[in-house]
Amino acid sequence: MIPYKHEPFTDFSIEKNRTDYLEGLKTVEAYLGQDYPLIIGGERITTEDKIVSFNPSNKEELIGNVSKSSKELAEKAMQAADEAFKTWKKVKPEVRADVLMRAAAIVRRRKHEFSALLTKEAGKPWNEADADTAEAIDFMEYYARQMLRLKDGMPVESRPGEDNRYDYIPLGVGVVISPWNFAFAIMAGTTVAAMVAGNTVLLKPASTTPVVAYKFIEVLEEAGMPPGVVNYIPGPGSEVGDYLVDHANTRFISFTGSKEVGLRIAERSAKVNEGQVWMKRLIAEMGGKNTMVVDKEADLELAAQSIVKSAFGFSGQKCSAGSRAVIVEDVYDTVLERVIELTKELTIGDPTDQSNYMGPVIDGNSYNKIMSYIEIGKEEGRLVAGGDGDDSKGFFVNPTVFADLDPQARIMQEEIFGPVVGLMKAKDFDHAIEIANNTEYGLTGGVITNNRENLEKAREDFHVGNLYFNRGCTGAIVGYQSFGGFNMSGTDSKAGGPDYIGLHMQAKTTSEMY
Numbered sequence: 001m002i003p004y005k006h007e008p009f010t011d012f013s014i015e016k017n018r019t020d021y022l023e024g025l026k027t028v029e030a031y032l033g034q035d036y037p038l039i040i041g042g043e044r045i046t047t048e049d050k051i052v053s054f055n056p057s058n059k060e061e062l063i064g065n066v067s068k069s070s071k072e073l074a075e076k077a078m079q080a081a082d083e084a085f086k087t088w089k090k091v092k093p094e095v096r097a098d099v100l101m102r103a104a105a106i107v108r109r110r111k112h113e114f115s116a117l118l119t120k121e122a123g124k125p126w127n128e129a130d131a132d133t134a135e136a137i138d139f140m141e142y143y144a145r146q147m148l149r150l151k152d153g154m155p156v157e158s159r160p161g162e163d164n165r166y167d168y169i170p171l172g173v174g175v176v177i178s179p180w181n182f183a184f185a186i187m188a189g190t191t192v193a194a195m196v197a198g199n200t201v202l203l204k205p206a207s208t209t210p211v212v213a214y215k216f217i218e219v220l221e222e223a224g225m226p227p228g229v230v231n232y233i234p235g236p237g238s239e240v241g242d243y244l245v246d247h248a249n250t251r252f253i254s255f256t257g258s259k260e261v262g263l264r265i266a267e268r269s270a271k272v273n274e275g276q277v278w279m280k281r282l283i284a285e286m287g288g289k290n291t292m293v294v295d296k297e298a299d300l301e302l303a304a305q306s307i308v309k310s311a312f313g314f315s316g317q318k319c320s321a322g323s324r325a326v327i328v329e330d331v332y333d334t335v336l337e338r339v340i341e342l343t344k345e346l347t348i349g350d351p352t353d354q355s356n357y358m359g360p361v362i363d364g365n366s367y368n369k370i371m372s373y374i375e376i377g378k379e380e381g382r383l384v385a386g387g388d389g390d391d392s393k394g395f396f397v398n399p400t401v402f403a404d405l406d407p408q409a410r411i412m413q414e415e416i417f418g419p420v421v422g423l424m425k426a427k428d429f430d431h432a433i434e435i436a437n438n439t440e441y442g443l444t445g446g447v448i449t450n451n452r453e454n455l456e457k458a459r460e461d462f463h464v465g466n467l468y469f470n471r472g473c474t475g476a477i478v479g480y481q482s483f484g485g486f487n488m489s490g491t492d493s494k495a496g497g498p499d500y501i502g503l504h505m506q507a508k509t510t511s512e513m514y
């Protein structure tokens with residue numbers, strides 16, 4: 001097997017790549033508006049009740065009508081997953097890994113179609129959609145290899161006449177609950193990590209992006225996944241989610257989403273229900289309030305570029321987004337001025353048009369939440385760019401910058417999950433790190449400085465799961481920058497990291513005398 005290397009990003013300045021993407025868009029446009037069933041034990045089940053997925057840049061454009069799971073169907077899916085576990089757990093790890101490798105190859109061949117679907121269903125500009133698809137491929141390639149690394153367990157000591165072994169075995173049925181913002185990568189990554197470890201899965205994708213998840217299950221089937229190993233059951237979080245989280249047969253939950261829902265799941269999953277014979281394991285990756293720190297000895301152009309890219313890439317809808325910048329006072333005005341200039345150059349509009357840097361936000365709820373934070377920001381700080389939006393056709397919010405904020409301001413503490421960044425001054429570098437650590441989250445952070453001593457100080461004291469030096473704070477790559485956060489950002493599971501598959505397994509010791 002060739003060593004793992006991440007999937008390269010597409011260079012859209014090359015004409016052939018642009019044409020290929022536009023071909024992908026045509027393929028997707030030809031299947032817009034179709035109906036999609038649930039998939040339980042391999043069986044297609046159509047329900048009356050539907051989730052309607054639409055294009056966030058054009059509310060009139062239907063992406064698909066997706067059957068909606070009820071509690072009864074979630075129960076049926078649980079039974080199918082339980083049954084499939086009896087055989088899937090005994091399938092050799094090499095064979096399970098093969099399914100992932102084949103699925104990665106299929107997606108690679110249909111790369112631009114998947115990216116175009118993300119543009120339509122999630123509102124991702126070309127480069128962001130391409131990165132999402134590349135990350136999905138990376139998760140499959142990387143986790144397949146990680147499973148092969150774990151398949152024979154870990155070496156332990158044995159005394160004379162004794163044979164000790166330390167093996168990893170699967171857990172059971174896992175409930176995978178995924179968000180819409182990395183509608184392909186996170187949905188696929190969390191699903192395949194669970195299944196390659198020998199577990200079976202109940203996948204509840206986000207209700208705003210269920211079509212890309214359906215297309216992915218078709219890929220897994222084509223790649224040789226047996227029926228019942230991954231069951232596709234989109235449905236309302238409060239109904240299907242709660243039901244499965246509470247279920248006595250659920251062995252583990254892999255959740256990615258907001259802090260509020262993550263904490264609710266943590267509480268419910270800790271309760272032992274009738275018939276349950278284990279403590280459920282929980283992987284929960286949640287929100288962030290991430291800070292870019294700028295020192296006085298720094299490349300100030302790099303600082304401004306990194307702040308803008310981290311804040312406004314995919315309209316700030318990344319858990320990793322840099323939604324605050326803390327700048328040492330000596331260079332504050334220079335950086336602020338350049339951030340304003342760069343922000344005003346950004347283009348916003350339909351992301352199928354490659355010239356738009358930013359597309360829409362995901363839906364009306366999100367639009368309203370972001371606009372209400374912008375109103376709060378107007379009270380708390382000085383609006384220096386953006387501050388408005390347009391939801392007449394799609395949900396567009398202009399990139400917005402607030403200056404001169406207090407570290408305790410709401411827009412400096414709460415996750416907005418939109419294109420809004422707050423800037424503030426610090427007295428010196430130590431003060432900047434102190435402010436950077438003053439939220440309940442601990443996901444990502446960035447430091448721009450040429451001062452080695454300050455970099456080392458940040459390495460020790462800046463308390464985030466993913467810390468970046470002299471670059472922005474988004475864009476972790478599978479196998480290179482394992483991803484996960486501290487504190488209220490979650491369980492620090494480190495997706496795309498060397499320990500991730502192990503979280504979906506349990507270690508078994510056997511000791512034989514001979």
Ligand SMILES: NC(=O)c1ccc[n+]([C@@H]2O[C@H](COP(=O)([O-])OP(=O)(O)OC[C@H]3O[C@@H](n4cnc5c(N)ncnc54)[C@H](O)[C@@H]3O)[C@@H](O)[C@H]2O)c1
Binds near residue numbers: 178182257288417484
């Ligand atoms: N740390 C990370 O790796 C990471 C990655 C991506 C997104 N996020 C976070 O996700 C959030 C944005 O995503 P979102 O809006 O989809 O989050 P969300 O919490 O609203 O929803 C996430 C998933 O949980 C489901 N859900 C809702 N209520 C539920 C319940 N009671 N029980 C079970 N499931 C339920 C939703 O249907 C969806 O599938 C942001 O806070 C972002 O920071 C974190």
Ligand SMILES: N[C@@H](CCC=O)C(=O)O
Binds near residue numbers: 320
């Ligand atoms: N892994 C992504 C963020 C995922 C959450 O939205 C990044 O590093 O930017």
